[in-house]
Structures are given as structure tokens and as C-alpha cells.
Amino acid sequence: xxxxxxxxxxxxxxxxxxxxxxxxxxxxxxxxxxxxxxxxxxxxxxxxxxxxxxxxxxxxxxxxxxxxxxxxxxxxxxxxxxxxxxxxxxxxxxxxxxxxxxxxxxxxxxxxxxxxxxxxxxxxxxxxxxxxxxxxxxxxxxxxxxxxxxxxxxxxxxxxxxxxxxxxxxxxxxxxxxxxxxxxxxxxxxxxxxxxxxxxxxxxxxxxxxxxxxxxxxxxxxxxxxxxxxxxxxxxxxxxxxxxxxxxxxxxxxxxxxxxxxxxxxxxxxxxxxxxxxxxxxxxxxxxxxxxxxxxxxxxxxxxxxxxxxxxxxxxxxxxxxxxxxxxxxxxxxxxxxxxxxxxxxxxxxxxxxxxxxxxxxxxxxxxxxxxxxxxxxxxxxxxxxxxxxxxxxxxxxxxxxxxxxxxxxxxxxxxxxxxxxxxxxxxxxxxxxxxxxxxxxxx
Amino acid sequence: xxxxxxxxxxxxxxxxxxxxxxxxxxxxxxxxxxxxxxxxxxxxxxxxxxxxxxxxxxxxxxxxxxxxxxxxxxxxxxxxxxxxxxxxxxxxxxxxxxxxxxxxxxxxxxxxxxxxxxxxxxxxxxxxxxxxxxxxxxxxxxxxxxxxxxxxxxxxxxxxxxxxxxxxxxxxxxxxxxxxxxxxxxxxxxxxxxxxxxxxxxxxxxxxxxxxxxxxxxxxxxxxxxxxxxxxxxxxxxxxxxxxxxxxxxxxxxxxxxxxxxxxxxxxxxxxxxxxxxxxxxxxxxxxxxxxxxxxxxxxxxxxxxxxxxxxxxxxxxxxxxxxxxxxxxxxxxxxxxxxxxxxxxx
Numbered sequence: 001x002x003x004x005x006x007x008x009x010x011x012x013x014x015x016x017x018x019x020x021x022x023x024x025x026x027x028x029x030x031x032x033x034x035x036x037x038x039x040x041x042x043x044x045x046x047x048x049x050x051x052x053x054x055x056x057x058x059x060x061x062x063x064x065x066x067x068x069x070x071x072x073x074x075x076x077x078x079x080x081x082x083x084x085x086x087x088x089x090x091x092x093x094x095x096x097x098x099x100x101x102x103x104x105x106x107x108x109x110x111x112x113x114x115x116x117x118x119x120x121x122x123x124x125x126x127x128x129x130x131x132x133x134x135x136x137x138x139x140x141x142x143x144x145x146x147x148x149x150x151x152x153x154x155x156x157x158x159x160x161x162x163x164x165x166x167x168x169x170x171x172x173x174x175x176x177x178x179x180x181x182x183x184x185x186x187x188x189x190x191x192x193x194x195x196x197x198x199x200x201x202x203x204x205x206x207x208x209x210x211x212x213x214x215x216x217x218x219x220x221x222x223x224x225x226x227x228x229x230x231x232x233x234x235x236x237x238x239x240x241x242x243x244x245x246x247x248x249x250x251x252x253x254x255x256x257x258x259x260x261x262x263x264x265x266x267x268x269x270x271x272x273x274x275x276x277x278x279x280x281x282x283x284x285x286x287x288x289x290x291x292x293x294x295x296x297x298x299x300x301x302x303x304x305x306x307x308x309x310x311x312x313x314x315x316x317x318x319x320x321x322x323x324x325x326x327x328x329x330x331x332x333x334x335x336x337x338x339x340x341x342x343x344x345x346x347x348x349x350x351x352x353x354x355x356x357x358x359x360x361x362x363x364x365x366x367x368x369x370x371x372x373x374x375x376x377x378x379x380x381x382x383x384x385x386x387x388x389x390x391x392x393x394x395x396x397x398x399x400x401x402x403x404x405x406x407x408x409x410x411x412x413x414x415x416x417x418x419x420x421x422x423x424x425x426x427x428x429x430x431x432x433x434x435x436x437x438x439x440x441x442x443x444x
Numbered sequence: 445x446x447x448x449x450x451x452x453x454x455x456x457x458x459x460x461x462x463x464x465x466x467x468x469x470x471x472x473x474x475x476x477x478x479x480x481x482x483x484x485x486x487x488x489x490x491x492x493x494x495x496x497x498x499x500x501x502x503x504x505x506x507x508x509x510x511x512x513x514x515x516x517x518x519x520x521x522x523x524x525x526x527x528x529x530x531x532x533x534x535x536x537x538x539x540x541x542x543x544x545x546x547x548x549x550x551x552x553x554x555x556x557x558x559x560x561x562x563x564x565x566x567x568x569x570x571x572x573x574x575x576x577x578x579x580x581x582x583x584x585x586x587x588x589x590x591x592x593x594x595x596x597x598x599x600x601x602x603x604x605x606x607x608x609x610x611x612x613x614x615x616x617x618x619x620x621x622x623x624x625x626x627x628x629x630x631x632x633x634x635x636x637x638x639x640x641x642x643x644x645x646x647x648x649x650x651x652x653x654x655x656x657x658x659x660x661x662x663x664x665x666x667x668x669x670x671x672x673x674x675x676x677x678x679x680x681x682x683x684x685x686x687x688x689x690x691x692x693x694x695x696x697x698x699x700x701x702x703x704x705x706x707x708x709x710x711x712x713x714x715x716x717x718x719x720x721x722x723x724x725x726x727x728x729x730x731x732x733x734x735x736x737x738x739x740x741x742x743x744x745x746x747x748x749x750x751x752x753x754x755x756x757x758x759x760x761x762x763x764x765x766x767x768x769x770x771x772x773x774x775x776x777x778x779x780x781x782x783x784x785x786x787x788x789x790x791x
Contacts, residue, residue, distance in 0.1 A: 070484070088485030095486050095494055104498035208495065 008419040014212040018107035025105040028404035031075045031243025035404040036093040038066035038101040063391035066101025068093050077262050078114020078244035080199040087203045108209040111407050113217035113244045115196035119257045122187040133175045139421040141185045155194040159418035162186045162254040217403040218246025218258045224406030225360035225384030235356035240363025242266040247343045257347040261339040265363040268332045275328045294368035295326040337376045358384035362400035544580040552576045552608040559614035595638045622653040636663030656685030702733045
């Protein structure tokens, strides 16, 4: 875990460099769409309270100067399948975003949606010698967490301290200077497949960009789509993407669980293409223009031209009723939501105080989805659009951009991770020069 | 198919076999001319080039540096040829010359007002060009400075009037006083500025004369003193500056009035008043010393001294201050004896 610690710390340094330069790119590599936002950090003080502009949820210190999105290539289930194709898609979108912004971008923060995420809740406990929690003790208790066997080739993507407890006083977000005998921590660790993450890093390196951070896409879309109260009281964000359906559960403004279903809207399109024997592009068009999940009597009479460009007149002039289309789409949507419900059940979502479910992502734009999801997942369901951030063009405010927008919010205000704390001294390898340096520093 | 038959009614031609209709030849399949779809992604090289062009230094270089360099290079190459350069300079000069020598800018004559012939000739000689000339060639400010350097000129108003006339209105300095010094005689105006040199005193007998080093700097004071002299003016030979700080009034008969450094005018008025009251200056008085205002001193002449000595029954003294009978063994320091023997008579 030491390599990871160093790797993540070096990414934090990259992020700091990017902040000094003031320009950073945010890259959301999805299965069907790649989005890139170029953020400019002007620092705080751009608006004053007297101007009637509040802190704007802490995101008034940056603005979007360039936006680009293009069709993704070589991706499958949120993972990179063909490296060269994905690299080209990344090049395309970054060049477009740079052109839009008019500045050169060297640092990028990316998010990864697939790669089989797995959540772990870790607990650690240390006794306090000083009778008081010091900065050093926080790092020590984080290092004292029992690490389960993640499995071969897994890498830690997030390791966030969620809750601190001092002598049974639980629910502390900052335990420093508390008096007590014992300090305990609950940590949420999200691991992903190491090879998939390595592929992503490699692709970004090939585009001459420095990687300043990696985040989980379901976490990022949760940040963008959930309002502050929902994050505080407990909510689940379901990001209906095209290749994956991400699920993230938030409480007390911390993510406590994240997972992803390995299929999404792409599968619906494939079903339509197979069921109606149309091309994939045509099926996508039918889905977005006429799709739905709740059939009414009127939909029986509403005939849809299938269209097409096969060259066969009879084939191209076929018509289906909208009910037929809904009949194809609905079982697949139900299947996705069933999987989501399973995940939520596994996460213990039923025992949360507030069981708000927020649907976001491109798939959440299917008409009637909220009714179906309310029936399958619980009552408190709403369709979440991402937060408005400064300088974002209107074309990029759709639910499909929620993970990109959440990633830019995360860039502006990064969550404390394990690697943000100084590693305890005993974790350094014995005989290290740094240890000697510390000893000298402490004793002289 | 029968419905398509245009001839007659259906009943009339029942049983007729359908006409043989050959299937028309299908057009030969055209070779597809679709060009392979271009990859929308930029190539690695294009991507890198694009990113390089986005660097601020590069952008400034392309947008400012390259055009500037190209312009400089084209200009340099064009100018590297000697004939082109000569053509260019001669062309520019010709154009400038043509504009400057337009009739509107030409100066044909010079008019000098208020100057004597000598000064006027000097002024004409100072003109850097021969008339007629372009007014661009005449630097009026410089010329004005040069004319002002002439001692005889107090102020000059130079201007080019419409019609191509260079008009110079000269105010000459008026000589008010004469100054004799070791190097000759000069005429000064009332401020003490030099006007001209003269060879002899006789040239301007009407002017008073002053002498001594630094006398010209105190010329205004000298003029005031001469004005105040009044009744003794006919006897005044001149003023002498002593030690560059105070004035001596020199009258005929070698009489001398020593004036103090400060308040010379008041002292002179006092002497004039004494002269009027007691005819002081018509007596045998060599020096009236007013340098100390609370104690004026009069040095009387030899005749008067001897008259006093005779009345007292003392031995008379000669012009060297020695008693006449002891003249044979005259010694040095006679001057001192003369000084001590001088009787000061308080008035």
C-alpha cells in the first residue's frame, strides 16, 4: 500500500501545481461520451457579499472556460477496451476544449466509471498517550486500520475517513484536540481493478497530460446531483450511464458506499436494435426521441417511422407503435433498476434515516423513469440535474454531465483522503534517511 | 396487369395473353465513390503541434515576432542594395526640399528696426543662410540666442512675417557710464552690462567714469551716487571701486570722499550737506572718510597742517611728513610718521 500512498501523494502535488498555474482540465471518460471541462481558478474574492452573490456552495473560486464533449471510442462498460482508440478520443476532446478555452492545459483530473468498484468499511483504533488527540494521532489511527484482503490486482481509489470517535463520543468530523483515551476511525475505502486504472493512466500519459487525480465517477456524480441536505441526511445517487450504472450512497456529507452495475443505457439501445432490426445509430435515435417506460393507451396509436438507410424501401418504411418501443425498453430498465436495488440492499440503504434516491446521468432522461424507479426503489425518488457552476454552457447542463461537473467540484474542494495526512513515522522503512532526519528534528 | 392495358374495355379483349414485358436492364452497379471517413481525432503530431501553438510564448512569437521579423527582413534585403538606398534617400530629400522651398515658406528679405548700423551689419552677418532661403533653414530660436550674445543688444524680437520678410526688432543697450580698468575703457549701460569698448575717454565726454576692478557689477549704485552728488557734480572726476566692495568719490584737486560699503548714498548726502553748510570741500582737505558713520574723519592737506604748526610754534613739515630741518637725515617710515602726525579734526 506504500506505492499507492506515494502515487496518490504525487498526484496531490500535481494538483497543487495545477492550482498555482490556475488552469486544470476535468475529464469524464464514459462509455458513449467523453466530456472535458477546462477550469480556471481565479482564487476567492471574485465576488463580494455585497454584490448579492453568496459563496455559491463554495464553488465561486473557479469557472469553466472551455467545454468539449465528443463520442467516446474504444470503451466498454466504463473500461478501456482499445487503448489507441480511447487515446484518440481523449486527444480529440482535449484539443477541442483547449481550442474553446484558448489556453494550454497540462494537468487533468479524470474519473473512471467502471473497473468493478468495491467498497470496504474499515475501522481502526489507537490509544492516546497524551490524553489528547494531536494531528499526529489522526494519521496514526488512519494507519492503524485493519486492511482486509482486497484481492489480487486491486487498487485503492478512495480512502476517506468518514467518522471519528473519541472514547465513545462518535460522529466527530474533526477529532483534533479532543481529550480522551482512545481514538477510533471509520474509513471508507473504494478499490478498483488495478489494470483498468493503469490503462486509463497510460492513455492520459500518451496525450502528454499530467494526471492530477483520479476519482470514481459515481462519487463525482453524487457530488453534483445531490443537494447539500441530501448529502447530510442520507441519499443514494444513481448515475444511469451508457455502459455502467453507478450507485453511490452518501450520509453526513461523506460517501459511505459506491458500486456500479456493469450495464446501462447502451444495452437498451442494443435491445431496440435487435428487437426492431434497425441499425445501432437508428436505435439510439428512436430511444432518445420516442423512448419511455410507461405505456399509455395513446401510445398504441402513435406510430413511429423506423427509418433507416438500408437501401430496401420496404424495410426503411416500417412503422412500429410507441408501445412496442416501450415494451422493448421497459424490461431492460427494470433489470437495471433491479440490480441497483440489489446493490442498495447490500449497502444497507434500507436502514438509512432518509432514503432519498436521486437519478442522474444520461439515462435518467427517459420519460416516466421516476415513476418506475419510485415503484421499484422506494418513494423518495427524484431526477437530479447537476449543480450549476460558473461559466458552464447550457449544452453541458444536462444530467449526462453530472459526473464531469461533480469532478470539477471535487477539484475545487478535494475530500480529505488518507494520503493527505502525514504518514506515521513507524510506517517508514527502517533505516530511512527521513526517519533519521525526523529524529534529529525532534531531538535537537 | 390487365388494368394497365390502355386499349379498350376489359370485356372486349378477354383471353388475350398479357403482353410480354421485358424486365428493363438494371443499371450496372456503380463503383462506390464513398471516400473513407476521415478520423476526427487529431494525429499525435497535430495534437502536439496544436498544444505547442497554445503556449503563450509561442503565440506571442507567431503573432508579433514573426510579422516583425518578416518586415524587418524584407526591409533589410531591399535596403541592402546601395543604389536603392541612394534612390530612397534622394527621393525623400527631394520631397522634403520641394515642400520646404515652396514660395509660401521662402524668406526673401530681412528688415531690422531699432539697431544702429554696426549692430545691423552684425545681425546680417549672423544669419546662417544667404537670402532668399527657406524658412525651415532658419532656426529662429538659435538665431535669437546668438543675437542676444551681442553686448550691444538688449532684446531682439525675431519673426518671419507673411510675405517672406524676416523682421528683427532690436532694442539696443544705451551706454550710461564709462568704466576704466586695467585693459581699457568700456561703455556700460545702466545695469552694468558692457555695451562697447572705446579707445579714449574723449569719445563720450558726457558720460561719467568709474574705475577699479569689479566696478561694473556695482554700476547701478555708481549711477545713483552720481545722481545724488548734485552740487559737487561739476567737481567730480569719477568714482573708484576700492577692494571690489566700496566706492571712493574722486574730485578735482585730488580730493577723495571715502564712502562706506553699506549706505553709501546716505553718506554722500551727508557730505553734500556738510559742504553746503561749512564749504568743507573748498578747504584744504585731502580726504573725507565716512567709512565709519559715527566717526567721520577728515584728512587735511599739508598747507593747513603747516599753518597749524606755525601757529603752535612747531617746526613745519615737508610733503614727506618729516620736519623740514631734519630732512637731511630723513629715514624710512616717513609714511608712518605722516600718518601718526596727521591731526584728526573732529567735525
